[in-house]
Amino acid sequence: MADHMIRLLPALTPENQHFWTGGAQGELRFLRCTRCRHLIHPPAPVCPECLSRELEVATVSGRGIVHTYTVNHQPWYPGMATPFVIAIVELAEQPGLRLTTNLVNCAVDQVKIGMPVRVLFENHDPVWIPLFEPAS
Numbered sequence: 001m002a003d004h005m006i007r008l009l010p011a012l013t014p015e016n017q018h019f020w021t022g023g024a025q026g027e028l029r030f031l032r033c034t035r036c037r038h039l040i041h042p043p044a045p046v047c048p049e050c051l052s053r054e055l056e057v058a059t060v061s062g063r064g065i066v067h068t069y070t071v072n073h074q075p076w077y078p079g080m081a082t083p084f085v086i087a088i089v090e091l092a093e094q095p096g097l098r099l100t101t102n103l104v105n106c107a108v109d110q111v112k113i114g115m116p117v118r119v120l121f122e123n124h125d126p127v128w129i130p131l132f133e134p135a136s
């Protein structure tokens with residue numbers, strides 16, 4: 001899939017750089033509130049739980065489960081490889097900490113809600129897109 005996927009890449013900002021470049025070190029990173037330890041996604045300047053502005057960058061395990069998914073069959077541009085899986089993955093570290101992503105290295109008819117997955121990264125230097133694959 002990745003070979004045929006045109007990505008619209010995010011603009012890097014001081015607020016989101018940790019997230020989009022962590023893959024260079026193989027790390028999935030989120031902002032974490034230093035007061036209540038809440039992990040924040042998408043990046044925001046204030047903790048939504050306690051309103052603290054004292055945030056730090058934290059690396060998580062990269063493990064999670066498929067919260068829900070859909071299979072895209074529509075080639076949105078010529079040459080786009082289909083089908084592929086668009087998934088919402090919930091990270092192991094915190095209920096509700098979810099990423100919208102693609103599931104790769106898995107046949108589309110093998111995807112199940114609740115299946116364990118782990119992160120991998122697709123490099124679009126300097127951006128590293130976090131994707132997920134089945135965890136063995």
Ligand SMILES: [Zn+2]
Nearest residue numbers: 033036047050
């Ligand atoms: Zn907080």
